[in-house]
Amino acid sequence: MKKILLVDDEANICFIYSEELRDEGYSVISASNGEEGLRRFEDENPDLVILDIHMPDMNGIDVLRRMKTQNPAIPVILSSAFPEFKQDLGAWASDEYVVKSSNLQQLKDAVHRQLD
Amino acid sequence: MPELRKDPVLGRWIIISKERSKRPTDFLVEKFKVSGGFCPLCPGNEDKTPREVLSYPHNYSSADTPKDWQIRVVPNKFPALVIEGDLNKEGEGLYDKMNGIGAHEVIIESPRHEDDFAHLSPEDMALVFWAYKCRIEDLSKDLRFQYVMVFKNHGRAAGASLEHPHSQLIALPVLPRLIVSEIEGGLSYYNYKERCIFCDIVKQEIKNEIRVVCQNDDFITITPFAPKTPFEMWVLPKRHSSSFRGESDRSMNSLAQIFSESLQRLDSCIPNVPYNFVLHTQPLRSDKLEYFHWHFEIVPKLTSIAGFEWGSGFYINPMPPEEAAAFLRESL
Numbered sequence: 136m137k138k139i140l141l142v143d144d145e146a147n148i149c150f151i152y153s154e155e156l157r158d159e160g161y162s163v164i165s166a167s168n169g170e171e172g173l174r175r176f177e178d179e180n181p182d183l184v185i186l187d188i189h190m191p192d193m194n195g196i197d198v199l200r201r202m203k204t205q206n207p208a209i210p211v212i213l214s215s216a217f218p219e220f221k222q223d224l225g226a227w228a229s230d231e232y233v234v235k236s237s238n239l240q241q242l243k244d245a246v247h248r249q250l251d
Numbered sequence: 252m253p254e255l256r257k258d259p260v261l262g263r264w265i266i267i268s269k270e271r272s273k274r275p276t277d278f279l280v281e282k283f284k285v286s287g288g289f290c291p292l293c294p295g296n297e298d299k300t301p302r303e304v305l306s307y308p309h310n311y312s313s314a315d316t317p318k319d320w321q322i323r324v325v326p327n328k329f330p331a332l333v334i335e336g337d338l339n340k341e342g343e344g345l346y347d348k349m350n351g352i353g354a355h356e357v358i359i360e361s362p363r364h365e366d367d368f369a370h371l372s373p374e375d376m377a378l379v380f381w382a383y384k385c386r387i388e389d390l391s392k393d394l395r396f397q398y399v400m401v402f403k404n405h406g407r408a409a410g411a412s413l414e415h416p417h418s419q420l421i422a423l424p425v426l427p428r429l430i431v432s433e434i435e436g437g438l439s440y441y442n443y444k445e446r447c448i449f450c451d452i453v454k455q456e457i458k459n460e461i462r463v464v465c466q467n468d469d470f471i472t473i474t475p476f477a478p479k480t481p482f483e484m485w486v487l488p489k490r491h492s493s494s495f496r497g498e499s500d501r502s503m504n505s506l507a508q509i510f511s512e513s514l515q516r517l518d519s520c521i522p523n524v525p526y527n528f529v530l531h532t533q534p535l536r537s538d539k540l541e542y543f544h545w546h547f548e549i550v551p552k553l554t555s556i557a558g559f560e561w562g563s564g565f566y567i568n569p570m571p572p573e574e575a576a577a578f579l580r581e582s583l
Contacts, residue, residue, distance in 0.1 A: 196412075200288030207289060207296075221329030223412035224357065227291035227299055232329055 137250050140181035141165040142172035142198065143214070144190045148235070152185065155239050156246065169193025176202050181209065183249055185242070186229075188215040196225040203228045210249040214242060254571075256477040260436040260448055261429075265477040266567045273570050275520040275578050278481065278553045280408070291328075292415040294362045300325040304356065305385055307378055322378050323359040324386055330355035331421065338395055338424055354390055354422035358382050364415045368405060369514035371416075377500075377507035379418070383530065384503065386420055387496045391535045396422040398430060398534050406525025409552040426534055433531060434543050441542035449544030450491050452476075457489075462572050464579045465512050469505040472513040474572035474579070480554050481570030482520065482579070484513055486547040493540040495532040510547070512583070517551065519582040525552040 139161050143149050146167070153163040164179055166172040169192050176184065184202060188195035199211055210230040213220070218234050220226055231245040254267045291299035305324040326334070332353025340349040360368055360379045368376070387399045403418035404410035440448040456462050456473045464472040464484055472486045486509060492498065498506070517524060532545040560566055 197288065200290070203289030204287075222331070224291065224415075224417070225413050227328045228289050228296075 136160065136162045137182040138162045138164065138179065139246070140172065140175055140179060140184045142167075142169065142175075142184065142190075142195070143187040144168055145187070148187070152239070152242070155243065159243060159246070161246070161250075169195065169198040172198055173201055176209075177205065180206075183246065184209060184211040185214050185246070186211055188213060188220045188226075189217060196220070196223055196228075199228050200225055212242070212245050212249065258475070258477040259440070259452070261432050262436060263477070264565050265479065266565055267477075267571050268567055268569045269571060273481070273574075275482075275582075278521050278524070278551075280406075280521065280523050280525060280553070290364050290413065290415050292357075292359045292413065292417060293364050294320070297323075299328075300357075301328055302326075304389070305382060307382070320362060321375065322361070322382050324356055324382055325359065327355035327357055327419070332423075349424065352395055352424050354393070354396070354420075356386060356420050358386075358418045358420065360416040360418060366416050367518075368403065368416050368418075369511065369518050371511065373504065373507040373511050376511050377503045380503040380506055380510075381500065383418075383420065384496050384498065387532075387535075390420075390422040391496070393422070395424050396535055397426050398423045399532075400427060401530040403528050405527070406523070406552065409525035409527050411525075430531060430534065434533075434540065437540070437542035437544075447491055447542050447544055449487060449546065453487055453489055453544075462576045464516060464576050465509060467505055467509050469502060470509040472509055474576040476572065478568055478572050478575075479566040480550050480552070481568055482517060482524070482551045482553065482575045483568075483572070484517070484549040484579075486510055486513060486549065487544060488546075491541075491544060493533040493537075493543045493545055495530055495545040497539075513549065513579075516579045516582045517549070520578050521551065521553070526550060527552065 139156055141149055141152055141163055144167055149165045156163050164175060166175045169190050186195050186199055202211060212231040212233055213226055213229040214233050214235055216235040221232055226232060230249055233242045233245050253269060256265045256267055303323045303325045306320045307322045332351045332355055334354050336350050336352055338349045338352055383401050390396055390399050399420055399422045401420045437448050453471055462474045469489055470486060471489055472484050475483060475485050526549055528547050528549040530547055533540050533543055
């Protein structure tokens with residue numbers, strides 16, 4: 136079973152995304168901030184990361200660049216409520232950028248594109 | 252006493268605040284920290300960018316296997332405007348709108364992450380200008396576009412999000428209001444005096460010397476009479492030319508020499524200064540204009556824009572351009 140690491144400081148988002156992705160047949164682990172996300176990235180060796188940008192301790196784009204330095208082969212989907220972060224060229228290190236929405240289809244499509 | 256100065260092209264008023272004489276050290280700025288980590292613009296990570304539209308020394312034909320490139324131009328991975336589709340212009344009552352069509356590209360100025368544009372060799376900088384020229388030429392073939400805006404954000408405060416040296420261009424289906432105002436200002440002066448206002452500015456500044464930063468046979472850098480910000484500089488060709496894309500390769504070399512010197516003088520005055528530069532050139536669909544002169548405006552990010560500036564369109568500048576030019580001339 137493919138393992139997805141979900142890094143987001145909003146517990147509700149983590150819960151909803153986890154439920155939906157488990158229903159799609161993936162195993163999901165989560166982290167509530169950038170530091171924890173980097174730790175779990177190293178320890179758990181996930182198949183894919185879904186990464187929030189606006190987090191209190193560490194900007195998701197900085198987390199992304201550190202993850203890609205560590206292992207560029209693991210796909211990372213940036214997931215943010217703010218489309219304006221697309222203008223940050225650091226976001227180019229990601230494999231997909233999905234704007235958060237109540238409809239999770241776009242996110243699920245991005246996950247399938249990267250993993251299937 | 253403060254002084255109100257009128258920009259002769261735009262007719263815009265600027266307040267030059269002279270009460271407290273400032274020195275470059277009053278504008279000390281924080282260094283643009285290199286955050287490190289994976290860089291999508293570095294060699295080896297070409298798969299993280301969209302397929303290039305131009306590279307050097309390899310050409311389009313080898314775009315799939317880029318090697319040892321000096322410069323690359325790639326479409327923006329997450330563009331502000333999209334290239335596919337029709338404009339579909341329509342009105343909604345008195346309001347006009349159209350689809351967000353445009354080309355948004357990133358010019359990767361060097362393969363070296365730690366390079367600084369100001370300190371590129373004139374040869375490498377000339378390549379960047381050559382790339383601007385090539386891309387404007389190519390995008391001009393798309394009849395949906397009216398203008399190509401080339402700009403650079405340097406430093407976090409100026410809007411740069413990645414340290415790797417790069418600039419950007421956006422091809423637009425409409426003319427930016429500022430360019431229209433400059434052209435109208437130039438035309439108004441031309442109708443009155445039958446001369447290009449920019450040519451007259453160049454001649455007067457060469458004669459007066461007081462606002463000249465540096466010059467060579469082909470180009471001059473000045474601090475304009477009514478600058479928006481401290482240490483603002485304009486780089487202009489000395490002979491009349493309205494179109495940047497009409498310039499020769501030799502001209503790009505000469506431009507790079509003066510541009511490089513201008514930025515190095517600025518960096519020497521105020522180390523690590525964040526800045527933007529923008530190319531002002533004639534619209535894609537215009538024939539040569541007798542009353543407009545292409546130029547670059549280099550605008551250091553040293554002051555903030557607040558309510559008064561937004562409300563009035565005025566800018567308050569605490570550094571008279573004559574003093575800024577003197578500091579810049581003495582800086583190297």
